[in-house]
Amino acid sequence: MFRINLSHTKLEQIEEYINLIRSYSDIPICLDTQGAQVRTGTLMGGHVNLESGKMVDIVTSPVQGNTTKVPLYPDSVLQQLMVGNLISIDFDTVLLQVVETGPTCRGRVLSGGKIGSNKAVSIFPLVHMPPLTSIDYAAIETCLRLGIRHMALSFANHRSDVELLRGLVGEDVEIITKIESRIGLRNLADIIDVTDAILIDRGDLSREIPLESLPFVQKQIIQSANKSKLPVYVATNLLESMVSSSQPTRAEVNDVINTLLDGADGLVLAAETSIGKHPVGCASMIRTLINQYERQVDLSIPERNLFSTSRLITPHGGRLIGRVISGCEDQSLKGLPQLDIDKRTMMDVHQIAVGAFSPIEGFMGREVLESVLAGNKLPDGTVFPMPILLQLPAEKTHNYRPHETIALTNAGKIWALLYIEECFTYNLKDLAIKWFGTDDTDHPGVLRLLSRSNCFLAGKVDLLSEYLKCCQPYEMTPAQSRLTFEHCQWQKVVGFHTRNVAHRAHEYLQLTALSDHHCDGIFIHPVIGPKKTGDFSGSIILKSYQHLIENYYPFNQAVLGGFMSYSRYAGPREALFTALCRKNYGCSHFVVGRDHTGVGSYYSPDASQRLLETVGDIGIQIIFFDEVYYCQKCMSYTSKCEHGKEFNQKISGTQARETLRQGKILPEWFMRESVSRLILEELKNGSEVFVD
Ligand SMILES: [Zn+2]
Structure with a gap:
């Protein structure tokens, strides 16, 4: 889920952000309200230094702050301040005490330091805050208009806070209630009764409870939510060091896995993906950790191995044979x-x-x-x-x-x-x-x-x-391909079996499988063993793919290997067998097309799928594709669209062979021109392109 945090987003940016996210992805978007929280307003130059012992004015947020003026928002908080209140800013960086209220509100700096704009503020004793700010109300209206179906309620303290939001958004919107205050924690059972999900914000919560209690409070909240079968998510500092570094610390990895072991249903990244240097790296690291957790803990996986030293799928039967x-x-x-x-x-x-x-x-x-x-x-x-x-x-x-x-x-x-x-x-x-x-x-x-x-x-x-x-160049043993994937930091790998040079339908299948199944990489593994006369030779298949990987494929997402084997023409048996081989090579997914390993019309197109259904789970996930064609109306590759057959352009290895043999370039929608040229060049040079 994408989270739009109202504490760091201007009201007028919301629609633009939602449209931007939707132009790339249909992952749900969640509006995260400001809620009952106090923050500092804008400070001159982003931050100011407050000196211990000095006096400062406490002002409302439109005023810009400096060394003598500290703005707070929401404005209503100023009316509630009382002489003697302590104000802690940005996790105890600065502590003020209120010495005067009324038209001018003043405080003395008990403990000085550097504070920033828009930092969290705590007031002791607690002041009453409305559960939603005026900005929240306006943002909720915008989001409802745009069809947003997830809202997070920050600083929820009481059951009635959740009920208030429910009254605004109705039953169709999922309310994720954030537990980040002592009162919210105290009223947890009540809140669980009325919310759709719980989010533990460890950051703000840690301002109100001792840091060393945090792990236990986290476990307690997760247990309560689990007992009520309510989804529970955990936020803050999960991969904090990745804001600047490309790898997490060991402690962070431990924290993430232990949080999942506690029973959390989801993890929330914040600074890591919003202001960090490695947003994509963070998202993929979290995914790697979740995958690992699922593999290790899911008891339904028969090849469970808690002490596995590889992140890749276990070989078929439990271990790789070496003879x-x-x-x-x-x-x-x-x-x-x-x-x-x-x-x-x-x-x-x-x-x-x-x-x-x-x-x-x-x-x-x-x-x-x-x-x-x-x-x-x-x-x-x-x-x-x-x-x-x-x-x-x-x-x-x-x-x-x-x-x-x-x-x-x-x-x-x-x-x-x-x-x-x-x-x-x-x-x-x-x-x-x-x-x-x-x-x-x-x-x-x-x-x-x-x-x-x-x-x-x-x-x-x-x-x-x-x-x-x-061995031939590009050939790999399963141990070598596994080592390669580990080196690429892949975990989910799509295997692709082919007997043809790189054409656009296969390119479409490969990249679609990669993105639809959220895989880390694709292992293009053409058969380079003996073939029928007239087939493409192994070496030209490898050359065409090497060209694609070098020039067109996403960086670090494709590895090419030659599979020194041969077709047995056994239809569905062979589809399953070639999949199990790729499992041994370290692939977690495998693409089976319509004409995968068949010959003539001996096997029906759905025979592989039916066989897979009868044998049950084989560990590797098979991705079935219908025949892919190019539609002139859609102007893209598909296996199903509303346009008539007259607009469907078929792409087949047989046709590629015939056209290239005549020395002709295939249309760009059929094969990339540079690939056609590469093959024609090889033909001209007398290299083996077709098997004699
Ligand atoms: Zn179409």
Whole structure:
């Protein structure tokens, strides 16, 4: 919520501020009244020094103050001053005692010091103040006219103060009553009866109660509000040091988390976001702390870990699998039986070993496979929709046996070890139907499955660290992407899976997901493994995104990584599987578009969504998008608008490929011209743009 503080805002600025906020955001706006408070008026030069022992005139606020005149407002307070009253200004900076009242009101300075304009004033004994000032009345009228639905009542002392405001604003406006005086504290139970929410202003409250009591009073107010199921918010000094510094202190972080642990429903920033140097940093720090609190305390999250050292989402199954071994002597491995595996199976070994498929540690055996096929879950109940199999080639060269360790080779070199636990056969047509929903050999996943033998090996794998030396540029392991996000101070990260160069529909999806879900950054993670002939090559996809990130994307909000994997064309299973992989890479959110991982017309567009509904919570939040098009009438990207189909311009990877192949630039609404030019340039240079 945005708060407009009437103690620091002129009446005539209110409408302008409201319009300004509304032009950027639909976050609710709250008017914070002056209420029953006394403040100093305007002082010459902003502040003046009052000397101990001197006499000063106490005047009404339109008069400008100086070393001999102290203006106070509201004006009504002067009529109530009595000889002997003590006046404390700006948290005991200066203490005056009233020595004369009447037409001229005078006081002596008991304790001198420097005071500022518009500073809080306390009078002892307390004088009676009306609950709302004349400025409050006028501001409330303006705000009601502009449809403001939240009002904060400052310095509420009695139930009747809240009732007075209720009479003015009606039942539709939420009244947030601020507890910041001793009387308000005493009448808390009464106030709770009639207000919609409570705000503890620790700043002003601390002028009336000993500082050391404040933490206990805070707990007591929160408990009372919680008991009555009333929202309760806490204000003042939460990130005070960030007014000038870019990071909070440890004590501030403790205070914020402990305040949330006390049971506060919300936190209020004031100076931090109004006059501080880092307003955005403060808002994002508060969000980080709230997210952390929610993750650690929410008992509904099964992977709860109170002593987590990372702010990122926990890997799937609870921990990141790491099965990379180093120091293996080639000689000792030479004697092992060998199995040459294809490039795609090698990629699976690699991804298993670096934890991208956590909690999977090897190739699946029959029991695990049946469980995955039947219910998209591992036998222990962990969601896992994708069979990860080591299928033997058609011609067998060795009779593999359980408990045997074999060396996995690719292109003649040993890269990994497989500890065989099981050898089994499976009817391939049956498997295809259970896995892909079809045994049609036009389906590329089915075709690959049926082209090899019906024998499978199961068991854990270890990858030799040598293999990681031949990784592609931009490739990242889950441990590396997590380290990167931590370094960026991200917590909520959107994962984006793609097989296409950067076009405007995907750019729209990425930035919309980022802002709609209040994420800290996006992890653009294109598939750079083997593809179909005619597809964009991994390197051109990476180049196009590198160009976007350098030139167009919000600073420090996008990281690009290559995902060395391949399409299995398994439709909804694959959407879910690619999401779980990104969870392991540290993403809290994942974008699934309409044609995410499908092929042909084997899967209905909402199949992924329906599958997600049946498997339940998987930790990572899936963001579903319908097909995005450019509407010529709206002049923007959307997946739904009122205009007819004739105004909808489709954006597809297929069309991008065709046009660019002809050496033509795509329209700006389809692809940024600089991206088109970059791709055409690469084509001209003979670089690999399309897979042969
Ligand atoms: Zn439209």
